Amino acid sequence: MSQGSKIVENGVTISRKPAIYLVGMQQAESAEIDRFLSDHGVQQWSTDTEVAAQKLTEIAGRMCYMSFAKPRPGGNKAYLGNIIDVGHGSVMEHAVYNFILTGVSRSFTHELIRHRAGFGYSQLSQRYVDESRCEFVEPAVIAQDPELHAQFVQSCAEAQKSYIELTAKLATGIEREHPDLSVTDRRKMARQAARSVLPNATETKIFVTVNARALRHFFALRANIHAEEEIRTVAIEMWKIVLRQTPAFFSDFELRKENGIEVLWTAHPKV
Ligand SMILES: Cc1cc2nc3c(=O)[nH]c(=O)nc-3n(C[C@H](O)[C@H](O)[C@H](O)COP(=O)(O)OP(=O)(O)OC[C@H]3O[C@@H](n4cnc5c(N)ncnc54)[C@H](O)[C@@H]3O)c2cc1C
Structure with missing residues (x-):
């Protein structure tokens, strides 16, 4: 049975396409910006971007040198382009994005959370959430080969069956040994142990908050020919989404093909 990017086979739901939701971005407080400017003797300053993240980073950069008067031509795009050229990357830490990623594997999130600087995470808990009906993310290279695909589905089905059996057995044992524990705590104890048989392919959901500077570094490392396919x-x-929203931070990246594989390239990999 097929449900768009998902298929159900042998009782197992296979997910083949990640979903990316940009659920939050910043807003600028115009009255407070004007109050700051007038308190500091700036009679008139405006920029040509309506995008809060781009406006706020320009203000942050200009505040460093109090360079609001007589701005150079080219507007916000040129200003932030110069920030990237000269490597003044800390200014871009003031632009923040909130994403929810779903339909991704635990392998993917294990790689993602290695990115520490400028990233914040909240991930689906396998201790609290029942994984009896979890989905599995199938790598494309396995999906395209019928024999490998059948083996993948069988492995996932067996892991899921094991998880369900282990959870039930553990729950009975825990109830006998710890009758005073709440049902929630007993379930948590059973699930946290039973999850050990679930594979890296198990689908997960992660809320990611990240700033523009950290995202650029992430793109340079992970939208790269050396990166693993799912994270690439x-x-x-993600780059396509943030490029649409805030082109001033990401338009120096180019989508290229290397050995037939789509990658991102920039002349400014770490600013
Ligand atoms: C192709 C590829 C293969 C990989 N293979 C492996 C692997 O086999 N095994 C493995 O363990 N990891 C592997 N990684 C993960 C890699 O080692 C990094 O952990 C990951 O890419 C995050 O990069 P980062 O540390 O630069 O990012 P962040 O943690 O976001 O840090 C950003 C930058 O901040 C600075 N920084 C952050 N923390 C510190 C600190 N504590 N001290 C000093 N400076 C700091 C550094 O300049 C760093 O580049 C791989 C990554 C890639 C892209």
Whole structure:
């Protein structure tokens, strides 16, 4: 049975496409910006971007040198382009994005959370959430080969069956040994142990808050020919989204093909 990017086979739901939701971005407080400017003797300053993240980073950069008067031509795009050229990357830490990623594997999130600087995470808990009906993310290279695909589905089905059996047995044992524990705590104890048989392919959901500087570094490392396919795919899709929203931070990245594989390239990999 097929449900768009998902298929159900042998009782197992296979997910083949990550979903990326940009659920939050910043807003600028115009009255407070004007109050700051007038308190500091700036009679008139405006910029040509309506995008809060781009406006706020320009203000942050200009505040460093109090360079609001007589701005150079080219507007916000040129201003932030120069920030990237000269490597004044800390200014871009003031632009923040909130994403929810779903349909991604635990392998993917294990790689993602290695990115520490400028990233914040909240991930689906396998201790609290029942994984009896979890989905599995199938790598494209396995999905395209019928024999490998059948083996993948069988492995996932067996892991899921094991998880369900272990959870039930553990729950009975825990109830006998710890009758005073709440049902929630007993379930948590059973699930946290039973999850150990679930594979890296198990689908997960992660809330990611990240600033523009950290995202650029992430794209440089993960939308790269050396990166693993799932994280490369997600990185390129995230770049397309933030490029639409805030082109001033990301338009120096180019989508290229290397050995037939889509990658991102920039002349400014770490600013
Ligand atoms: C193709 C590829 C293969 C990989 N293979 C492996 C692997 O086999 N095994 C493995 O363990 N990891 C592997 N990684 C993960 C890699 O080692 C990094 O952990 C990951 O890419 C995050 O990069 P980062 O540390 O630069 O990012 P962040 O943690 O976001 O840090 C950003 C930058 O901040 C600075 N920084 C952050 N923390 C510190 C600190 N504590 N001290 C000093 N400076 C700091 C550094 O300049 C760093 O580049 C791989 C990554 C890639 C892209």
